[in-house]
Amino acid sequence: xxxxxxxxxxxxxxxxxxxxxxxxxxxxxxxxxxxxxxxxxxxxxxxxxxxxxxxxxxxxxxxxxxxxxxxxxxxxxxxxxxxxxxxxxxxxxxxxxxxxxxxxxxxxxxxxxxxxxxxxxxxxxxxxxxxxxxxxxxxxxxxxxxxxxxxxxxxxxxxxxxxxxxxxxxxxxxxxxxxxxxxxxxxxxxxxxxxxxxxxxxxx
Numbered sequence: 001x002x003x004x005x006x007x008x009x010x011x012x013x014x015x016x017x018x019x020x021x022x023x024x025x026x027x028x029x030x031x032x033x034x035x036x037x038x039x040x041x042x043x044x045x046x047x048x049x050x051x052x053x054x055x056x057x058x059x060x061x062x063x064x065x066x067x068x069x070x071x072x073x074x075x076x077x078x079x080x081x082x083x084x085x086x087x088x089x090x091x092x093x094x095x096x097x098x099x100x101x102x103x104x105x106x107x108x109x110x111x112x113x114x115x116x117x118x119x120x121x122x123x124x125x126x127x128x129x130x131x132x133x134x135x136x137x138x139x140x141x142x143x144x145x146x147x148x149x150x151x152x153x154x155x156x157x158x159x160x161x162x163x164x165x166x167x168x169x170x171x172x173x174x175x176x177x178x179x180x181x182x183x184x185x186x187x188x189x190x191x192x193x194x195x196x197x198x199x200x201x202x203x204x
Contacts, residue, residue, distance in 0.1 A: 004086040006192035010176060016089070016188050017058050017167035020160035023147070055162060056091035059139060060084045060169035060189075062132060067156035068171075078125070078133035081140065081151045084174045085132040087189050099138035104130040142166070159186065 001013070065072040065080035072080050090097065107129055114121050127133045143149040147163040154161075157170040169186070176187035 001089040002087070003189065004191070006194040007087055007174075008190040008192075009188065010190050011188040013089070016173075017055070017160040017162070017169055020162040020167050022162045023149075055167040056165040057094050057096060057139075058089040058167045058169070060087070060174040061154060061157060061171045062175070064155055064157070064171050066152055078127045078131070079136045081136065081154050082132050083136040083139050083168075085135045086191060087174045088135075096135075096138045096142050099141065100130065100134050103134055103138070139166070 003009070060083070061081070062084040063070070063072050063075070063077040063079065063082035065077075072082070107124060111121050111123060123129075125131075125133075140151050140154075143153075143163055143166065144151075147166075149163055154168060157168065160167055160169050160173075162168075169188070173186055174189040175191045176189060
């Protein structure tokens with residue numbers, strides 16, 4: 001589990017996403033374990049198809065422009081459906097984490113090669129390079145490929161929802177304000193937004 005230094009847990013972690021609205025896997029994914037057993041009869045299981053009762057990734061929606069009609073660009077968000085990155089709980093080596101890391105490394109390599117050629121480099125914004133933009137993209141790719149979930153399927157969440165091994169908490173679950181700390185079980189993390197990671201120039 002990762003959480004920024006300006007966050008506070010206001011509900012027990014065991015309660016995060018309790019009793020989610022379970023959405024069943026895409027029909028093709030439901031067939032994968034049997035297909036893999038048929039293709040590899042010597043193997044009893046495959047690491048990508050082991051089903052456990054606990055989710056392997058718990059995240060929350062940060063911005064839901066489709067469900068709220070908010071001007072996400074005007075609020076300086078980088079995605080219309082954006083996933084929180086300041087608090088994440090997941091299994092080691094989850095494909096979403098590996099996807100974010102791979103994308104960031106590929107962009108870094110491309111920038112280095114461009115600089116070595118002496119060409120001008122337009123560096124991507126950190127929010128897109130390895131921040132919530134990259135994280136949201138990776139999660140949405142994972143849900144689309146593994147569960148057949150279109151990004152619009154996350155619009156308007158008002159309670160936790162589970163797709164396969166992923167539990168998604170609704171907006172504000174990880175960003176309760178100080179006045180919200182005792183309001184509803186859905187708000188589980190307080191975020192102070194103190195921006196300790198920013199330099200003076202970032203506040204200008």
